[in-house]
Amino acid sequence: MSAAALPLLIEPEQLEPRLGEPGLLVVDLSKDTTHAQLHIPGAVHLAYSAITRSHGQTHGLLPEPARLEAVLSAHGIGNQTQVVAYDDEGGGNASRLLWTLQAMGHQACSLLDGGLHAWANEHHPLSREPVTPTPGRFTAYPDPGPAADAEYILERLESPRLALWDARSANEYRGSARFAQYPGHIPGAVNLDWLELMDRSRNLRLRPAEELRATLAGLGITPEREVVAYCQTHHRSSLAWLALRYLGFPACKGYPGSWSDWGNRDDTPKET
Numbered sequence: 001m002s003a004a005a006l007p008l009l010i011e012p013e014q015l016e017p018r019l020g021e022p023g024l025l026v027v028d029l030s031k032d033t034t035h036a037q038l039h040i041p042g043a044v045h046l047a048y049s050a051i052t053r054s055h056g057q058t059h060g061l062l063p064e065p066a067r068l069e070a071v072l073s074a075h076g077i078g079n080q081t082q083v084v085a086y087d088d089e090g091g092g093n094a095s096r097l098l099w100t101l102q103a104m105g106h107q108a109c110s111l112l113d114g115g116l117h118a119w120a121n122e123h124h125p126l127s128r129e130p131v132t133p134t135p136g137r138f139t140a141y142p143d144p145g146p147a148a149d150a151e152y153i154l155e156r157l158e159s160p161r162l163a164l165w166d167a168r169s170a171n172e173y174r175g176s177a178r179f180a181q182y183p184g185h186i187p188g189a190v191n192l193d194w195l196e197l198m199d200r201s202r203n204l205r206l207r208p209a210e211e212l213r214a215t216l217a218g219l220g221i222t223p224e225r226e227v228v229a230y231c232q233t234h235h236r237s238s239l240a241w242l243a244l245r246y247l248g249f250p251a252c253k254g255y256p257g258s259w260s261d262w263g264n265r266d267d268t269p270k271e272t
Helices: 012-018 032-037 065-074 092-103 115-121 150-156 170-174 209-218 236-246 258-262
Strands: 024-028 053-055 058-061 082-086 109-112 162-166 226-230 252-254
Touching (some): 092 236, 109 115, 150 258, 226 236, 236 252
Parallel strands (some): 024 082, 082 109, 226 252
């Protein structure tokens, strides 16, 4: 089994025997203080801020390909590298890296299910040794498939094929909590807080696939529809996107900028 054959969602017990394998790179998107205290042996630390950009009041945008080429290369990622990403906060940071990689045409990437919580709590090896990455050579082949912007959504807003998943809190969705000029949500969007994807009884792994399918189907999010996930900046909704990919949804996208874009524009409709 080659490194490239790793599944999209990988368990700690699957990853541990593969550590150090040529072509496989474990990337830690935990807080830098957490990484300094404990990390998977050999894991390279990557700051979440290095894979996003801001423009005015809009945050969580996709950096230019040239910028990502430099960042990914510096952290040891090449075009043939099998990346396994994890974090210490439920999978949002790590999923955003996987989404970014796929938006740059890189498919060989996996999420460590449960991240550092599962790894550490289930007594897999940990290290405090600093890791200096061996630079790679990453060439971006931008793929528009994983991303949807406001114009893309506006063009399809009346289509019954489109499903919008708002992964923010219920208060943000309703507009009682506001972090943009306008409160509320995109018309027609359904709300499922990203925290509801996590199984707290299993160290923050994704909930079982059949449970997730049933929950999403109850909200009208089904594989026949094109699903666009969003939150405030496409951090929380990156985990929603990852869950859709894991469940085999053929058409799913994330909205970089998310409500920090939509909710700060005068030309987008809102509901509360």
